[in-house]
Amino acid sequence: MSSTRRSVAEAAGLVWRAGPIRAVCYASVTLVQAGLPVAVAWLTKLVLDDLVRGAPLSELAVLLVPMVAVGAAMAVLPQLSAYLGAEMGRQVALRALDRLYVAVGRFIGLGPFENPAFLDRLRLATQGGQMARSLVNSAFDLTRTALTLGGFLASVVVISPPMAAVVLAAGVPALVAQLALARRRARMLWDTAPVQRREFFYSHLLSSVEAAKEVRLFGLGAFLRGRMLDARRSVNAAERDLDRKDLRTQTALELLGAVVAGAGLVWAVLAAKDGTITIGDVSMFIAAIAGLQGGLAALVGGIAGSLQWLLLFGHYAEIVHAEPDLPIAAHPAPARPLTTGVELRDVWFRYAADLPWVLRGVTLTIPYGQAVAVVGLNGAGKSTLAKLLCRFYDPERGSIHWDGVDLRDLEPSELRARLGAVFQDHMTYDFSARDNIAVGDLTALDDLDRIRAAAANAGVDEAIMNLPEGYDTALTRIFIMALKPSKPPPTGVVLSGGQWQRVALARAFLRDHADFMILDEPSSGLDPEAEHDVHLRMRRYRSDRTSLLISHRLNAVREADVIAVLVDGEVVELGGHEELMAAGGTYARMFRVQASGYQEHSPDVL
Numbered sequence: 001m002s003s004t005r006r007s008v009a010e011a012a013g014l015v016w017r018a019g020p021i022r023a024v025c026y027a028s029v030t031l032v033q034a035g036l037p038v039a040v041a042w043l044t045k046l047v048l049d050d051l052v053r054g055a056p057l058s059e060l061a062v063l064l065v066p067m068v069a070v071g072a073a074m075a076v077l078p079q080l081s082a083y084l085g086a087e088m089g090r091q092v093a094l095r096a097l098d099r100l101y102v103a104v105g106r107f108i109g110l111g112p113f114e115n116p117a118f119l120d121r122l123r124l125a126t127q128g129g130q131m132a133r134s135l136v137n138s139a140f141d142l143t144r145t146a147l148t149l150g151g152f153l154a155s156v157v158v159i160s161p162p163m164a165a166v167v168l169a170a171g172v173p174a175l176v177a178q179l180a181l182a183r184r185r186a187r188m189l190w191d192t193a194p195v196q197r198r199e200f201f202y203s204h205l206l207s208s209v210e211a212a213k214e215v216r217l218f219g220l221g222a223f224l225r226g227r228m229l230d231a232r233r234s235v236n237a238a239e240r241d242l243d244r245k246d247l248r249t250q251t252a253l254e255l256l257g258a259v260v261a262g263a264g265l266v267w268a269v270l271a272a273k274d275g276t277i278t279i280g281d282v283s284m285f286i287a288a289i290a291g292l293q294g295g296l297a298a299l300v301g302g303i304a305g306s307l308q309w310l311l312l313f314g315h316y317a318e319i320v321h322a323e324p325d326l327p328i329a330a331h332p333a334p335a336r337p338l339t340t341g342v343e344l345r346d347v348w349f350r351y352a353a354d355l356p357w358v359l360r361g362v363t364l365t366i367p368y369g370q371a372v373a374v375v376g377l378n379g380a381g382k383s384t385l386a387k388l389l390c391r392f393y394d395p396e397r398g399s400i401h402w403d404g405v406d407l408r409d410l411e412p413s414e415l416r417a418r419l420g421a422v423f424q425d426h427m428t429y430d431f432s433a434r435d436n437i438a439v440g441d442l443t444a445l446d447d448l449d450r451i452r453a454a455a456a457n458a459g460v461d462e463a464i465m466n467l468p469e470g471y472d473t474a475l476t477r478i479f480i481m482a483l484k485p486s487k488p489p490p491t492g493v494v495l496s497g498g499q500w501q502r503v504a505l506a507r508a509f510l511r512d513h514a515d516f517m518i519l520d521e522p523s524s525g526l527d528p529e530a531e532h533d534v535h536l537r538m539r540r541y542r543s544d545r546t547s548l549l550i551s552h553r554l555n556a557v558r559e560a561d562v563i564a565v566l567v568d569g570e571v572v573e574l575g576g577h578e579e580l581m582a583a584g585g586t587y588a589r590m591f592r593v594q595a596s597g598y599q600e601h602s603p604d605v606l
């Protein structure tokens, strides 16, 4: 299906599913509305002709009654149509938003969210609801206008076919010019999308609490504001350029219309003087010319507007119908409970074809029930390994196996339901403490006992209980959450970095049924005592579980069953702590440097 046809089908489907009865009512009102101006013009002509020929009042009354009725309909229907149109627009926008984010949720990997073109498209597509609404409204306006126009055209043909041809011909250049402008406007919006996203990024930096510290300390305000305004200026320039073209075209078209109308009027007056046409015909002609010209302008504008919305709506349709970002097996195997282990076989990975390899032939087994640690310098590829194990990306070469089944052959959501993870860059949600932990397993949302048990395992239960509203305390200062309608919302709190880290850990512990635990730097923000405490808890938690622990604190990994040392994306050493120390290689060197650091206060090189 061509992209335009797909967009039209998508928009029509949205309208229909948002409320078939409402759509039918709106269409009916539109149809009736379209006929009203033509009816008024004809009734006026007939009344004038009757007046001129001195018809009796009884005959005039037959025309006056429908005229009053049409007048009343003309007064009422626009309000009804506006209401129906707005309501339909709201429902369509709601459905469009839902469909869009369902589609975004279908991307199983992280690739699309790191792709600038996708992000630009997504930014435009989030206005898909608004676009669908405008598209639908302009399509209905267009139908109404086309019908009215048809009525007037038929009327002018009755009076003077050549005149009708002239008026119609005057509309053709307008149509062509407006369509070109609409295409240009849609292209301009796409072309400026990256700059607009950048502008949003700067304005976010200038107003977000996360950036506020550095922005103030480093005095970045003017610098960021300057860049934000530069972005806006360049968007403004593109818009101005288009507005000027628009201005030139519109002015020329309006002048052309005025000339045609003036010529027609002169002809009608002269023809009436000669007696070729009646006074009623003159009135009908004037109404028809005005109606035709107004209608043509509206039609041309409507077609151009619809085209522009359609082109923009294409971005929405593109995302809603996007192919999966990672291949999904036609008949995925169920992700069964882990029994033998997870295995990486000669895994090669890079984030993009033009970026260097991050993992170079990693082969590593994480046997069932064992704890495997991965250590290595910054940038060695440890977190990348963790992300591949969650199938956020696929290896470019080699494969990863869950009990011998390639991750690519498993149903991704089933695989993820079997994983527990703490990421190095874990999220801090502007939610309550309870919700912040419950996101680890939403089935626990209303089960405070489970949430508290997970928090206690992570050593953060007491700290949360001491908050003003306990687990209902909002862990945010920027969103107000009213607990009870009668009470003013309490001020939220901000946790410390270490406390957040424990909350993230509690999230993972909430998945106590998880088969495989991935812990990427779970204790990096903790003070030494807390770190020791958390590691004891994790060790307890990890015992008898399959886990992968990534940590720079070599003391924390020494008890792992196997330690893998990753250097530049390759496993260069593999074994238990004692074994690796005895081998005197990279691990032993790193361990000694770290241990001596504690004794001599030398900088931590890891």
Ligand SMILES: Nc1ncnc2c1ncn2[C@@H]1O[C@H](COP(=O)(O)OP(=O)(O)OP(=O)(O)O)[C@@H](O)[C@H]1O
Binding pocket: 114, 351, 355, 358, 376, 377, 378, 379, 380, 381, 382, 383, 384, 385, 424
């Ligand atoms: N999303 C990404 N896109 C492109 N390159 C990336 C991305 N994430 C990481 N990299 C690159 O991959 C390499 C490995 O990064 P990774 O985060 O896996 O290292 P790490 O061993 O976990 O480091 P650290 O100890 O600092 O956490 C780095 O060179 C990094 O720049």
